Amino acid sequence: MNEISNSTPRSSSESRAEMIEVVLPNDGNPLGNILGGRVMHLIDIAGAIAAHRHSRGPVVTASMDSVDFTHAIRVGQMVVLQSQITAAFRTSMEVKVDVYCEDYNTSRRLRTSTAYLTFVAIDAAGKPRPVPPLLVTTEAEKLLYQEACLRRQERLARHQRNKGPA
Amino acid sequence: MNEISNSTPRSSSESRAEMIEVVLPNDGNPLGNILGGRVMHLIDIAGAIAAHRHSRGPVVTASMDSVDFTHAIRVGQMVVLQSQITAAFRTSMEVKVDVYCEDYNTSRRLRTSTAYLTFVAIDAAGKPRPVPPLLVTTEAEKLLYQEACLRRQERLARHQRNKGPA
Amino acid sequence: MNEISNSTPRSSSESRAEMIEVVLPNDGNPLGNILGGRVMHLIDIAGAIAAHRHSRGPVVTASMDSVDFTHAIRVGQMVVLQSQITAAFRTSMEVKVDVYCEDYNTSRRLRTSTAYLTFVAIDAAGKPRPVPPLLVTTEAEKLLYQEACLRRQERLARHQRNKGPA
Amino acid sequence: MNEISNSTPRSSSESRAEMIEVVLPNDGNPLGNILGGRVMHLIDIAGAIAAHRHSRGPVVTASMDSVDFTHAIRVGQMVVLQSQITAAFRTSMEVKVDVYCEDYNTSRRLRTSTAYLTFVAIDAAGKPRPVPPLLVTTEAEKLLYQEACLRRQERLARHQRNKGPA
Amino acid sequence: MNEISNSTPRSSSESRAEMIEVVLPNDGNPLGNILGGRVMHLIDIAGAIAAHRHSRGPVVTASMDSVDFTHAIRVGQMVVLQSQITAAFRTSMEVKVDVYCEDYNTSRRLRTSTAYLTFVAIDAAGKPRPVPPLLVTTEAEKLLYQEACLRRQERLARHQRNKGPA
Amino acid sequence: MNEISNSTPRSSSESRAEMIEVVLPNDGNPLGNILGGRVMHLIDIAGAIAAHRHSRGPVVTASMDSVDFTHAIRVGQMVVLQSQITAAFRTSMEVKVDVYCEDYNTSRRLRTSTAYLTFVAIDAAGKPRPVPPLLVTTEAEKLLYQEACLRRQERLARHQRNKGPA
Numbered sequence: 004m005n006e007i008s009n010s011t012p013r014s015s016s017e018s019r020a021e022m023i024e025v026v027l028p029n030d031g032n033p034l035g036n037i038l039g040g041r042v043m044h045l046i047d048i049a050g051a052i053a054a055h056r057h058s059r060g061p062v063v064t065a066s067m068d069s070v071d072f073t074h075a076i077r078v079g080q081m082v083v084l085q086s087q088i089t090a091a092f093r094t095s096m097e098v099k100v101d102v103y104c105e106d107y108n109t110s111r112r113l114r115t116s117t118a119y120l121t122f123v124a125i126d127a128a129g130k131p132r133p134v135p136p137l138l139v140t141t142e143a144e145k146l147l148y149q150e151a152c153l154r155r156q157e158r159l160a161r162h163q164r165n166k167g168p169a
Numbered sequence: 170m171n172e173i174s175n176s177t178p179r180s181s182s183e184s185r186a187e188m189i190e191v192v193l194p195n196d197g198n199p200l201g202n203i204l205g206g207r208v209m210h211l212i213d214i215a216g217a218i219a220a221h222r223h224s225r226g227p228v229v230t231a232s233m234d235s236v237d238f239t240h241a242i243r244v245g246q247m248v249v250l251q252s253q254i255t256a257a258f259r260t261s262m263e264v265k266v267d268v269y270c271e272d273y274n275t276s277r278r279l280r281t282s283t284a285y286l287t288f289v290a291i292d293a294a295g296k297p298r299p300v301p302p303l304l305v306t307t308e309a310e311k312l313l314y315q316e317a318c319l320r321r322q323e324r325l326a327r328h329q330r331n332k333g334p335a
Numbered sequence: 336m337n338e339i340s341n342s343t344p345r346s347s348s349e350s351r352a353e354m355i356e357v358v359l360p361n362d363g364n365p366l367g368n369i370l371g372g373r374v375m376h377l378i379d380i381a382g383a384i385a386a387h388r389h390s391r392g393p394v395v396t397a398s399m400d401s402v403d404f405t406h407a408i409r410v411g412q413m414v415v416l417q418s419q420i421t422a423a424f425r426t427s428m429e430v431k432v433d434v435y436c437e438d439y440n441t442s443r444r445l446r447t448s449t450a451y452l453t454f455v456a457i458d459a460a461g462k463p464r465p466v467p468p469l470l471v472t473t474e475a476e477k478l479l480y481q482e483a484c485l486r487r488q489e490r491l492a493r494h495q496r497n498k499g500p501a
Numbered sequence: 502m503n504e505i506s507n508s509t510p511r512s513s514s515e516s517r518a519e520m521i522e523v524v525l526p527n528d529g530n531p532l533g534n535i536l537g538g539r540v541m542h543l544i545d546i547a548g549a550i551a552a553h554r555h556s557r558g559p560v561v562t563a564s565m566d567s568v569d570f571t572h573a574i575r576v577g578q579m580v581v582l583q584s585q586i587t588a589a590f591r592t593s594m595e596v597k598v599d600v601y602c603e604d605y606n607t608s609r610r611l612r613t614s615t616a617y618l619t620f621v622a623i624d625a626a627g628k629p630r631p632v633p634p635l636l637v638t639t640e641a642e643k644l645l646y647q648e649a650c651l652r653r654q655e656r657l658a659r660h661q662r663n664k665g666p667a
Numbered sequence: 668m669n670e671i672s673n674s675t676p677r678s679s680s681e682s683r684a685e686m687i688e689v690v691l692p693n694d695g696n697p698l699g700n701i702l703g704g705r706v707m708h709l710i711d712i713a714g715a716i717a718a719h720r721h722s723r724g725p726v727v728t729a730s731m732d733s734v735d736f737t738h739a740i741r742v743g744q745m746v747v748l749q750s751q752i753t754a755a756f757r758t759s760m761e762v763k764v765d766v767y768c769e770d771y772n773t774s775r776r777l778r779t780s781t782a783y784l785t786f787v788a789i790d791a792a793g794k795p796r797p798v799p800p801l802l803v804t805t806e807a808e809k810l811l812y813q814e815a816c817l818r819r820q821e822r823l824a825r826h827q828r829n830k831g832p833a
Numbered sequence: 834m835n836e837i838s839n840s841t842p843r844s845s846s847e848s849r850a851e852m853i854e855v856v857l858p859n860d861g862n863p864l865g866n867i868l869g870g871r872v873m874h875l876i877d878i879a880g881a882i883a884a885h886r887h888s889r890g891p892v893v894t895a896s897m898d899s900v901d902f903t904h905a906i907r908v909g910q911m912v913v914l915q916s917q918i919t920a921a922f923r924t925s926m927e928v929k930v931d932v933y934c935e936d937y938n939t940s941r942r943l944r945t946s947t948a949y950l951t952f953v954a955i956d957a958a959g960k961p962r963p964v965p966p967l968l969v970t971t972e973a974e975k976l977l978y979q980e981a982c983l984r985r986q987e988r989l990a991r992h993q994r995n996k997g998p999a
Binding site: 032033034036038039040041043044045046047048051061063064065066067068069070071072075120125127129158161162165 | 198199200202204205206207209210211212213214217227229230231232233234235236237238241286291293295324327328331
Binding site: 370 | 534536538539559562564567569623627659
């Protein structure tokens with residue numbers, strides 16, 4: 004039994020996650036660059052962990068907004084992923100995931116992608132279940148939240164278009 | 170040595186690809202649904218094969234447009250992915266990937282996602298290299314091509330925004 | 336409930352399957368050639384998909400006839416597998432699987448192996464269940480079917496020998 | 502540098518190999534039985550280790566004779582594979598692989614398959630290289646050797662047929 | 668039903684296990700040496716198989732004593748692991764695992780690590796269950812058994828320390 | 834070229850690492866508990882990342898001290914690993930790795946294991962290379978460092994014993 008009710012607001016720092024993976028030979032193409040699909044796979048896992056923590060139970064991926072791969076990551080390098088909740092709606096959450104390639108010699112991180120995903124919290128029967136509200140206090144959090152709401156409207160409009168007469 | 174020059178236009182049917190995968194236990198969450206990230210991984214591979222065939226050499230993923238996961242696919246089911254080139258630019262190509270879940274008993278396919286990816290053709294040194302033009306003849310191909318050009322403008326605008334003062 | 340009964344004959348084109356795999360570093364030996372065992376693994380999956388589709392339910396591999404590996408397939412190349420039902424008996428099916436290595440520069444396919452496998456359709460309790468008859472109409476289909484029957488007699492004779500006094 | 506020349510005859514006991522694998526969830530079908538293709542993959546590895554040891558260098562799989570899967574092996578059970586050289590020719594070797602399922606409670610082994618594979622020894626350039634003769638001394642070894650020669654004739658006849666007018 | 672009761676003493680030779688693995692690219696670091704963690708993974712599997720056989724049922728790893736990695740094992744080489752029970756207590760067993768790297772050209776084995784693990788036998792509910800006594804007859808077995816008892820005392824003292832005021 | 838020399842002392846907070854993994858079906862035994870060997874594999878990776886960061890280049894695992902597995906971690910749960918350098922010697926480093934199982938409903942972490950590993954920094958030729966000194970300032974860091982030196986003496990004594998007449 005949860006001691007904290009699932010309707011108590013929670014801050015994004017409570018569910019924030021960081022993952023590190025070493026790029027293995029099987030993750031790369033014949034030229035030794037990580038496959039875009041492998042990065043997306045890691046983005047989804049990092050995002051799901053934050054959503055899972057915020058909602059205290061299982062989640063499924065509903066969508067990922069467009070994502071760019073601006074720099075090559077090489078086999079043998081480290082990929083660092085940071086995820087945090089930007090907005091919580093009734094049964095869904097938006098999560099931002101930043102992907103970094105970590106340099107061997109300087110230990111500096113270069114951001115290579117940023118992605119926004121939507122996860123839906125589900126119960127054991129696979130039905131959507133309510134998630135806790137997100138505590139938004141700092142200016143940075145408020146900005147992220149407002150942008151998340153705009154992206155949500157775009158997503159809903161996109162769904163509407165795709166359902167049109169075809 | 171290629172007998173057909175890389176500047177000879179090629180139709181999308183020459184590079185079209187179909188992949189089938191059986192969803193394994195490690196591909197699923199504890200409730201037995203395939204992870205969104207695993208689907209994205211397969212989408213990227215299916216798209217890369219079409220881009221690879223069209224450009225007759227290695228490619229890297231530059232971006233994936235937003236993608237929705239509208240139906241759950243279960244461990245033990247079959248995922249079918251179909252990919253085809255929709256437009257070829259100087260060194261890049263747009264590829265459309267349709268994802269289907271195949272039903273056991275009726276062998277019918279339910280489309281669960283559609284994604285548009287951009288791949289850049291590269292040479293052995295990792296530099297962009299020219300790709301053959303796409304032969305666009307049927308009305309359906311012309312429509313796909315026009316839509317691809319619109320999506321390309323949106324992507325370029327998105328890049329411009331993300332490079333802005335931050 | 337199936338709308339088409341499992342006793343309605345079905346043509347091989349309804350269950351035919353095509354799979355594409357990119358050969359990964361872990362699939363190869365230290366010289367960079369795909370392992371024979373990895374090819375057999377893919378052959379079995381491609382064959383099982385066709386048998387699964389024809390019989391509309393789970394199947395198990397009963398046997399694979401002898402198979403030769405005549406050309407090396409390299410890490411980074413594409414393996415294409417095509418499978419089709421050649422004959423359906425009471426609860427078992429013979430499936431033919433052709434393996435091709437696809438060339439990077441010309442997109443031409445070189446056939447590297449052909450295998451014949453027998454699958455048994457099973458129910459949820461693991462017991463054999465009846466499969467639909469195979470619709471054999473073209474001359475090519477009739478030839479494949481006759482050869483399949485000959486191979487079946489050889490298999491039954493082989494089983495008989497292996498059960499003999501030893 | 503080898504202290505024992507590669508032309509010194511070697512007995513099969515010097516290269517004999519035994520492998521044990523625990524069947525993992527990803528190795529099985531939705532009903533929890535190991536896939537035939539996974540067994541073939543393990544057969545190839547077990548056979549290659551014996552051929553590798555006998556020839557003291559890399560080998561490639563040339564063919565596998567027909568193989569039957571007579572008993573289901575379950576996820577969580579142990580698969581034991583035993584391989585031994587049955588005959589050595591100029592640059593190739595025949596290897597016999599026995600597959601056993603090991604029972605949890607009684608530790609007894611049930612043989613589920615037997616396979617005969619041919620491996621070709623290759624050098625760093627991928628060209629066939631000579632292998633040591635096989636020392637055949639016991640009656641059992643002589644019988645295995647004679648049978649191996651008969652199987653070899655069948656394989657050569659099979660190759661001849663497949664090269665015929667088609 | 669077991670024909671031999673689980674209280675009948677059993678010798679270590681009845682449960683002894685040997686495993687062979689070929690080191691794959693994904694098992695290595697960018698310099699081509701097997702990762703220490705991959706070796707530990709294999710040590711645990713080899714140890715668990717011997718404990719599983721001795722106790723005729725499932726086991727869980729309780730601890731591994733300190734282990735050294737004295738020689739590099741390379742991608743493409745073979746790792747051979749030999750495991751045997753050294754002592755059986757009420758519900759737990761100590762297992763010794765020797766790790767060897769096998770040389771390509773001479774087929775000689777170089778021991779690279781030795782590890783001692785403790786496994787607890789569990790029933791279907793996850794509760795510890797009694798294991799058969801170990802039959803100790805040869806001088807070598809008696810020495811191994813005495814050393815195992817000393818290591819056990821060290822482990823119990825270690826647990827006591829770690830539970831102390833901190 | 835490094836802007837910070839490899840002889841400049843570095844604090845442990847600069848190389849500290851945190852990893853999160855979701856336990857997959859293939860990581861577990863048939864009862865659904867993670868294998869001890871899989872945990873050791875993750876411990877080694879988490880430790881290697883901290884050592885890699887501190888020494889700004891590749892490392893190999895030299896040893897792992899004894900480790901206990903005190904609580905079962907289940908398939909579907911999250912494993913969190915935290916690693917930090919406790920001492921740096923001439924070419925080697927000791928790293929402490931804490932393993933936690935994270936609870937679904939309360940998001941609380943339960944520590945299940947602690948391990949101490951030694952890594953050696955190597956150059957491209959596989960030879961040991963010097964590592965930066967560790968900056969030890971807080972009382973907690975001093976205690977960790979003193980304990981690390983004691984453990985090092987025990988390891989050297991252990992090596993001495995194992996090299997004795999045998």
